[in-house]
Amino acid sequence: LTTYDYINPKPDAELVRKSIVYKLIFILGIDPKDATPADWLNAAMFAARDLSTENFLSTRQIHEKFKKRTVYYLSMEFLMGRAFTNSLINQDLYGAFEQAFKELGLNLADISEQEADPALGNGGLGRLAACFLDSLATLRVPAVGYGIRYQYGMFKQEIVDGKQIEKPDLWLDNGMAWQFARPAKRFPVSFGGTLDTSHYPPRWKPAEQINAVAYDEIVPAFGGQIANPLRLWTAHTGDLFNLASFNEGDYFSSMEAQMKNETIANVLYPNDATAVGRELRLKQEYFLVSASVQDIIARHLCRYDSIHTLPEDVAIHLNDTHPVLAIPELMRILIDDYYLPFDQAWAMCQKIFSYTNHTLMSEALEKWSVDMMAQLLPRHLDIIYKINHHFIENVVRPQGYDDDFIRRVSIIEEGEQRQVRMAWLAVIASHKVNGVAKIHSDLMVSSLFADFAALFPERFTNVTNGVTPRRWIAVANPKLARFLDKHLGGSGWLTDLNQLNQLNKLVDNKDIQNEFANVKHAAKVRLAEYIQREMNITINPNALFDVQIKRIHAYKRQSMNVLHIVHRYNQILNNPNADWQPRVFILAGKAASSYNEAKQTIRLINDIAYFINHDERVRDLIKVVFIPNYSVSLAELIIPAADLSEQISLAGKEASGTSNMKFALNGALTIGTLDGANVEILQHVGAENIFIFGNTVEQVQTLYRNGYNPYDFIDNDPELAQVVNQIAQGAFSPDEPHRYHKLMHNRDEFQRYADFRSYVNAQAQVDKLYRQPEKWYRAALVNMANMGYFSSDRSIEDYCREIWRIEPVSEQELPR
């Protein structure tokens, strides 16, 4: 009898119902007749958690028993989304829970809406980490995610008078049934203090110390017996309570130190493309890596009695530069606690670390001032200096490079304020560095890391992003999942997405085209109902849904989307009786709270929406909707309903994009530039099934080199000039005519005006094809049929093969 054989893996509805009621009464202490929907959800989450806990514990046993080499994925962000429905789908329990709720007189879909959306991330990077955890578990790869359990996740966005207002995200208010508190799993994390270099290794005497305490979230595999952990750290400073001052009645100061330090893990920084350089952010990054590295070593020494075997047993992956302090932290522990010589410790680090770059935008690259590092982490700065010296003297100088080259590749950027270049440290310490789409990885080695590519040509590689079909089809679009099950002979496609290509032989079948059109239409009706209910705006589900949902950023060019909307509005007014294709423009996304141009863009979209939606002359030929508070669960509602996916960033700026993949997998057609993963989507779906426009990366760079002047384009395109003047002179802000003057007449860094005409022409092609439903839905089916490559399972297989050298748990190793 295995110790965990209590729960039968495949409970029926009756057993589930009993378990839910049991949890409600004995875990939550609530009388069923008084239970709120949120109470029923919590009870059901406990019941569902029970059913994956056995896999969770036995997975750990397997990893220990077979000493499975493990990858540790360090990320400051995990945008997991709601856990409940995903866990039911992954454990094939949806039917049983749906029936159980029916028997309780409740509706599972409504109850699951009660779950808070844990927004522990900003955007692409955080959501990618979540998709990767789902694939790692489903592929049975021994893996642990390490992150921070922020008390306040990404702010809640409210739109007041068209403006973004940020509100705190109290996601933990309804409790978090899905996580196990691990009070015994705690590690000390130190800050500040002095470094006594009269010894070797130098002795660090920290000024303050807090405890990192773990919470474990179960990451259940789809259809399998494996469940990996996501370990999230929270700050606990119990022992900082100063009893003496309390007894003197000075209650506040007794708490002061404690409260100051407990805020470390409190709030997620809401910036997703601008490094802010705040000390608290640096403390958060070190808090994450110190607790995680100590835990990784503790886990290793559970199975091996020597630290020397660490590189054989452990792969640590750095999700961008944010956790890069893990490198000097591991060096510190190996040298200061295990007395390894520098070279040996360094050799181990290079075998253990790998790093993914997610952006080439200079303002997003983290540089910490030497002063701040010296003050907060004196021992780590000392180690970074030694790493830099070792690199320059042992790698660079011997290859005969000149001082200018050395100055360029030095981790320390000289200047009046010396800075630590975190990306440089990541590249120098990692055995593999990858970009997230082919074009991005190529640009990375030809620009940002060109010098390092000359030094370490074999170190750089590409792993194109992917998304999990479990959440982005089975959870978000169950009708589409049923459609695919029916025409692909079962749900094998959910764990082998390349099976979608069997659809290729069905794309000309009118019935199947119509069947898919109905799936799409049902999703559009569902979204229209949400917009009616939440925003009191009526949209026509037969119109073309043109969707751009992502963080608001100038390089993503939401403002170029706006140029097309106003241009189209003008054309309809100039030619009201023409046979226009009705369109609903749907936009959503948050702006970093200090990013004014992005906040202005949100306001412009809402001003235009208000104006156009109230202009009877265009009737419902054109509607504009900015949906507030974009999140994972909102994306799950919007993406299935999209006809057109806007991926219009300036070529060379969007590292990959992942919403582009989610839209195409849900049968939307893409209008986009040759940027990020759009390039590979084009290669897979074919040029006649996607709308590509705009300048290529090379053309963009040529325009920059030749001194790009936006008026070269405005002055030679009267329709463009009309749109720019309308917006800049207050046509949509009569109460403040110059509100958008700056937004329209800035230096147009991301070349909206250069790509405008090509964009508008592509949009005309969209109208033309949408007017031929059989051709449109054929193209939609071709997109879905050829998107198998963009599964995060394929990405993770690439990482395991190319970078982490990790084998999944084999059939034989699984418990009988």
Ligand SMILES: CCc1ccc([C@H](C)CC(=O)N[C@@H]2O[C@H](CO)[C@@H](O)[C@H](O)[C@H]2O)cc1
């Ligand atoms: C330090 C502030 C900060 C925070 C987050 C970031 C992220 C790297 C920004 C991000 O999310 N990048 C996006 O990553 C996705 C996953 O690889 C890509 O698909 C997107 O193209 C990229 O913009 C940069 C700087």
